[in-house]
Amino acid sequence: MLDHTDRQIINELSKNSRITMKELGEKVHLTGQAASARVAKLEDHGIIEGYSIKVNQSKIGYSVHAIIHIYTKSTNHQPYLSFIKKQEEYVLHNYKISGESCYLLECKFQSNDILDEFLTT
Template structure:
């Protein structure tokens, strides 16, 4: 990964709709040269996709929470199967520590959250934290380029 690829990745993370010409201006390359670099980053699996960021509150899903799940012994497979089928689960992280999983969930109401938690209770102890705001939202840390070895 050279500095130009890092700049391209950071620009596309901020705005995946930038044209190759606009990206070229940012990194001082022609549009075809940028297109080739982006194609290679896609083929290498560095860039895994493009998509719209949705404001959940604006579409009627105003409540987001993190749910720590301490899964009961020998219930992990059943837990994973359940979580895969829950539309309210936005992200699922397998983590170290006493809570094997942390779920990010999005729901339309507190009663919907309560129903979701009831479904988890047979397989895990849960601790729920409501998300008040998301002041930083990005995939790459700002110093990601410094952490790489090129």
């Protein structure tokens, strides 16, 4: 399925996804066009799901980083899931943990006060 060149491409794009196809090609010993075709294929196969940036959250005012263990009482998780959807501003990631009906919620906050407010909501 994936050959060495594909793995190299994934590795290079993980490090810098805004590299030009020409440069990427040079790194993996292909022309820009060939590299571009490989990348398109990886996208088509759903292996590359998207392109994003890493943001320094503390520099934009979110200095508190928290990982919160969520234990849902009811087996219906919908109320919880719609709650975190509304709280998008604070939520970085919501991990569903296997076994127990439990989540790990990775969040960012401007202050501990706001974290406390969030926790008591």
